[in-house]
Amino acid sequence: MKKVVRSKTQVAISWFVKISLVGVVILAVLMAYLDAKVRDKFEGKRWALPAKVYARPLEMYPGLALKPKYLKQELEQIGYQRVPNVLTPGQYMIDGNEMDIYRRYFSLFDGEERAARIHIRFSNNTIEALWLDGQPVDIARLEPLLIGGIYPKHNEDRQLIQLSEAPELLLQTLVAVEDRDFYDHFGISPKGIARAMMVNVQKGGLVQGGSTLTQQLVKNFFLTRERSLKRKVTEALMSLLVELHYDKNEILEAYLNEV
Numbered sequence: 001m002k003k004v005v006r007s008k009t010q011v012a013i014s015w016f017v018k019i020s021l022v023g024v025v026i027l028a029v030l031m032a033y034l035d036a037k038v039r040d041k042f043e044g045k046r047w048a049l050p051a052k053v054y055a056r057p058l059e060m061y062p063g064l065a066l067k068p069k070y071l072k073q074e075l076e077q078i079g080y081q082r083v084p085n086v087l088t089p090g091q092y093m094i095d096g097n098e099m100d101i102y103r104r105y106f107s108l109f110d111g112e113e114r115a116a117r118i119h120i121r122f123s124n125n126t127i128e129a130l131w132l133d134g135q136p137v138d139i140a141r142l143e144p145l146l147i148g149g150i151y152p153k154h155n156e157d158r159q160l161i162q163l164s165e166a167p168e169l170l171l172q173t174l175v176a177v178e179d180r181d182f183y184d185h186f187g188i189s190p191k192g193i194a195r196a197m198m199v200n201v202q203k204g205g206l207v208q209g210g211s212t213l214t215q216q217l218v219k220n221f222f223l224t225r226e227r228s229l230k231r232k233v234t235e236a237l238m239s240l241l242v243e244l245h246y247d248k249n250e251i252l253e254a255y256l257n258e259v
Contacts, residue, residue, distance in 0.1 A: 037222065055144045058141065059141050060127055064126065068094065068122055086100050086102045089104040118131070163252060182214075187212065187236070187240040187241075188239055192211075214243055
C-alpha cells in the first residue's frame with residue numbers, strides 16, 4: 001500500500017481550516033452569549049421606570065395655621081392654575097378670605113382621593129371652615145408634590161424622556177457632534193475609525209476616538225471604562241447586536257437617558 005505524503009502547503013491549509021472552524025465555533029458561542037446579554041439588559045434598562053418619590057400630602061382642617069399665600073404657592077408647585085371661575089380639576093380661585101380648589105384625583109398607599117371641590121374660609125391666617133363638594137368636613141387633602149424619581153438599577157435620581165419630548169435641535173446637534181454617520185452605519189463606523197486615526201496621527205497623540213453613539217451606549221450600558229483590546233472588541237460586537245435588534249430611534253432614545 002502506497003503511503004500518501006502531504007506537502008507542507010497541504011498541512012498548513014489543513015491546520016488553517018481546523019483553526020478557522022474552531023474560531024468560528026468560539027465566535028458563534030460568544031455572539032450567542034452577548035446577544036442574550038444585550039437583549040436581556042437593554043430591554044430591562046430601557047423600559048425601567050423610576051420609582052416616584054413624593055412629599056407628604058397637605059392635610060387641611062379647621063384650626064390649621066396656614067396663610068393663603070402659602071397655600072397658593074403649594075397649589076402652583078403641584079401644577080394648579082389660578083382662574084376667575086373654577087370649572088375643572090387642577091384649577092383654583094381666590095375671593096377675599098376664601099379659596100375654591102378643584103382637587104384632582106390621586107392615589108396614595110393608604111387609599112384613593114376622588115376629584116372634588118374644596119372650599120376654604122380663612123380667618124387670621126388660619127383655616128376657619130372647610131367644605132368638600134358643598135358639605136362641611138373635618139379634613140381634606142391635596143395631592144403631594146413629586147420630589148423626584150429613583151432609577152431602580154442604580155438608585156439614581158433621574159427623569160426619563162421619550163425621543164418625541166427631546167428638542168429637535170438637541171438631537172441634530174448630538175448626532176452632528178458625536179456621530180455624524182449615526183443613521184448610515186451598522187453600529188461601528190469604519191469611516192469614523194479611519195478619520196479618528198488620521199487626526200490622532202496628525203496630532204501625535206490620542207485626541208479623538210472613533211466610537212459611534214451605539215458604542216458609547218453599549219459602554220455605559222454593559223461595560224466598564226477599562227481601556228483594553230478585549231473591551232473594544234466586545235464593545236464592537238455588542239454594538240452590532242444592538243443595531244440588529246433595535247432601530248435608530250430606539251437607540252438614540254436610550255442614549256439620551258443613559259449617557
